[in-house]
Amino acid sequence: MKLWVVLCLALLWGELQNGACQQVKRRKDVGENRIRPGGKRVKIRHPKLKDGGGKGQSLLTQVLDKGRFVRLGQSTTLTPGKNMELRCKGNSIGWSYPAYLDTFNDSRLSIKQSDKYSQLVLMSPSAADTGAFSCWVIVCDGTECEKDHDRTYISYIYFSDKDNLFVPSAIHFEIVYLRPDRPAVVPCRVTDPQAKMSLHREVPPEEITANGTLVTSDPTKGFVLQNPSPEHQGVFYCKAVTRGTPQISTKYQLLYVEVPSGPPFVSLEVSPEFVRGGDNVNVTCTVLGEPEVDVSFAWSYPGQADRPVNIQSSWRLVNRGMGYTTRVSQSVMTVEDIETIDFGHYVCKAKNQHGETIVTINIS
Numbered sequence: 001m002k003l004w005v006v007l008c009l010a011l012l013w014g015e016l017q018n019g020a021c022q023q024v025k026r027r028k029d030v031g032e033n034r035i036r037p038g039g040k041r042v043k044i045r046h047p048k049l050k051d052g053g054g055k056g057q058s059l060l061t062q063v064l065d066k067g068r069f070v071r072l073g074q075s076t077t078l079t080p081g082k083n084m085e086l087r088c089k090g091n092s093i094g095w096s097y098p099a100y101l102d103t104f105n106d107s108r109l110s111i112k113q114s115d116k117y118s119q120l121v122l123m124s125p126s127a128a129d130t131g132a133f134s135c136w137v138i139v140c141d142g143t144e145c146e147k148d149h150d151r152t153y154i155s156y157i158y159f160s161d162k163d164n165l166f167v168p169s170a171i172h173f174e175i176v177y178l179r180p181d182r183p184a185v186v187p188c189r190v191t192d193p194q195a196k197m198s199l200h201r202e203v204p205p206e207e208i209t210a211n212g213t214l215v216t217s218d219p220t221k222g223f224v225l226q227n228p229s230p231e232h233q234g235v236f237y238c239k240a241v242t243r244g245t246p247q248i249s250t251k252y253q254l255l256y257v258e259v260p261s262g263p264p265f266v267s268l269e270v271s272p273e274f275v276r277g278g279d280n281v282n283v284t285c286t287v288l289g290e291p292e293v294d295v296s297f298a299w300s301y302p303g304q305a306d307r308p309v310n311i312q313s314s315w316r317l318v319n320r321g322m323g324y325t326t327r328v329s330q331s332v333m334t335v336e337d338i339e340t341i342d343f344g345h346y347v348c349k350a351k352n353q354h355g356e357t358i359v360t361i362n363i364s
Helices: 002-029
Strands: 033-035 041-043 060-063 069-071 075-078 084-089 093-096 109-113 117-122 131-141 144-159 173-178 184-186 196-201 206-208 215-218 222-225 234-242 245-248 251-257 265-271 281-289 296-300 310-320 324-335 344-352 355-363
Touching: 060 131, 060 144, 084 093, 084 131, 093 117, 117 131, 173 184, 184 251, 196 215, 196 222, 251 324, 265 344, 265 355, 281 344, 281 355, 296 310, 296 324, 324 344
Parallel strands: 075 144, 173 251
Antiparallel strands: 033 041, 060 069, 060 084, 084 117, 093 131, 109 117, 131 144, 184 222, 196 206, 196 234, 215 222, 234 245, 234 251, 265 281, 281 324, 296 344, 310 324, 344 355
């Protein structure tokens, strides 16, 4: 009996020793350092794991020749004249692109949606097509759909053209409005991100230095004036140089704006001030506002259902104070041969993108 117990203990000890040796051997196999036959130590380089493709990766791709694809980055430079095809993965996709392609209803642009992706094709692109192209996934809950901001992808595409260093504009003399509460942009965008840009005042002739703080340069925007002031008014232009060949942009008239943003500031007056039966009367509704903000007018007046009147609307830019620019919009209602039915309250409603204002005046 004792001999049998001793024999079992001996066998168990042998198994434990063998296992320990194999464990030591395995640890040595997977060590960071190995010794080659020449006696040199080498470091084992483990393969890097590939990114699984999170939401930060763009699903916006360009289709190349022979069915090849390339994923677009934040900016891309392409050759003008060669058809461009972009794709965005998803069964419900929205797109944005340079606004003028919509303004002129350009037939060169087409968008098609398939089961797995959406396709945007732009035929014969030119320097004028330089701009931001983006796509996003549309998420729907029943009949309500919205843009998925976590799956929105954008690439600024340059169509580089040595004959057009600046993105062409249909306007040869543009107006830029300066406001004290926001940066102003002189929109001389380039078609080559490597072009060197500079900003110049026409009178007196001088170059405005882009110092990275008060004035910054961005090839996708132009020149940004961070704190505009009346001293920045005047006629400006941009210059771009690449490969030693300079080009001049269109000219820009910079005007300083006096009126802040907001609903229309309206006044209403009657002429003549004293009215008798048979007189011709003008009721004038006047709005002082931002130069580029359109204003619409609507009227209500006594006898509106039966009484014909003449209404004319117009606007103009005026300088007020020390070089401040304001837009004056007016709507004038003319009532001819006024009668008893025409006496009462005249209401003018002025509306802009910020809101509306209603004013009333009484003719008695």
